């Protein structure tokens with residue numbers, strides 16, 4: 074073997090298959106590292122949490138939200154991780170025993186402690202917002218409402234989270250944050266699809282919020298937001314006393330009123346309740362609210378017979394009377410002298426809108442006329458038939474669906490002036506992408522500054538693209554190195570001589 078031959082054996086780069094193997098192994102390693110980076114990323118992702126308590130008039134819900142820490146400002150990143158329904162009634166029902174209001178939250182808050190990883194407890198904000206039930210209690214008995222709020226505050230402060238306050242939110246906030254929630258979850262702030270209006274029906278109040286594009290003639294009904302680089306002027310109104318439970322009281326009061334002086338044994342034949350339905354109810358249960366103006370001390374402790382007759386047309390006539398449309402100081406009104414521009418665009422209707430319409434199986438796939446027909450036939454169904462058909466449904470809810478469904482259609486059509494076309498543009502929704510529609514998410518996003526006014530700077534490439542690019546660049550560098558090695562080594566080494 075001469076010197077040149079010996080050099081050829083010693084220098085592996087002169088054997089193409091060795092070069093290929095080395096190249097293959099290196100590429101394999103690079104790909105494996107890249108895959109490992111992509112795969113392991115979620116494991117290292119840090120999540121943040123937030124808790125919002127929705128202290129509604131009928132009950133309290135505790136919502137836990139979760140989001141990846143480094144994507145705080147990206148729209149649609151916050152999702153509902155968990156929801157807990159507090160046992161018993163809303164906090165305003167504890168006006169006589171305020172200390173019990175705080176106690177009632179224990180089970181759900183203990184659940185929150187288990188749901189959120191321990192190392193995140195301290196940094197997790199907790200907010201409590203009370204809505205129309207507490208607004209009414211405040212009107213009725215300011216001291217009692219303060220005591221109830223103090224009680225829930227004391228209770229929430231015993232938890233390891235970062236307590237941020239318990240307060241009664243305004244009707245405007247309730248409407249606007251419901252609108253933010255729906256549009257944030259639908260990712261409408263970053264696409265050109267336009268926004269969706271929000272319809273929220275509670276037990277004690279109801280909210281309507283949308284971008285009208287027209288002048289808002291009353292300051293109370295106008296809210297401006299700058300979100301992700303776009304300006305929005307919202308029309309919003311919250312009707313206190315027009316939640317479905319309070320409207321039922323209003324409607325009963327109106328039907329009872331003419332009978333009060335006529336007879337002592339009042340039998341109320343109610344078209345909004347089913348034939349065969351008969352229940353003794355106390356006057357107190359109707360007159361115990363500041364929404365019902367009439368005070369009849371003489372009847373305290375007495376009862377009346379509430380009897381269903383199931384007549385949808387008459388029911389709608391009775392409900393229409395709770396809207397005052399005789400006076401409007403603006404260019405146009407919904408009802409009760411409240412300014413409202415014509416409704417516009419698509420709407421998402423949630424909370425009791427959804428519960429009621431979902432139970433009745435009425436969707437906006439039905440035309441407005443068909444929906445009315447369906448409701449009409451439902452209302453005439455005998456009470457016993459219904460109870461047999463729905464043994465698992467709470468009797469109070471079951472008995473009131475005819476009334477509530479009729480109220481919803483009347484509110485939309487006569488109250489807000491929805492046309493059959495607007496009806497078609499409305500969706501009854503409970504959740505969007507598994508997060509419940511309601512004011513709580515929007516409230517938290519706002520208080521934690523998670524909805525920036527300007528669009529956040531987006532990275533040039535998504536993470537996957539970034540990894541691919543890095544991979545291609547590493548390969549290029551690798552190939553260049555190899556070629557460089559081969560190229561620069563030849564002139565000085567014996568291999569070069571061999572070619573000559």
Ligand SMILES: O=c1[nH]cnc2c1ncn2[C@@H]1O[C@H](COP(=O)(O)OP(=O)(O)O)[C@@H](O)[C@H]1O
Nearest residue numbers: 129130131132204205275276277278316425428
């Ligand atoms: O499963 C259900 N079927 C019918 N109505 C329901 C159901 N769950 C909740 N609701 C009703 O939804 C309404 C929720 O109102 P909420 O308690 O949020 O009052 P608020 O928003 O006026 O303060 C109440 O009228 C309650 O009775």
Ligand SMILES: [Ca+2]
Nearest residue numbers: 129204275424
């Ligand atoms: Ca509510």
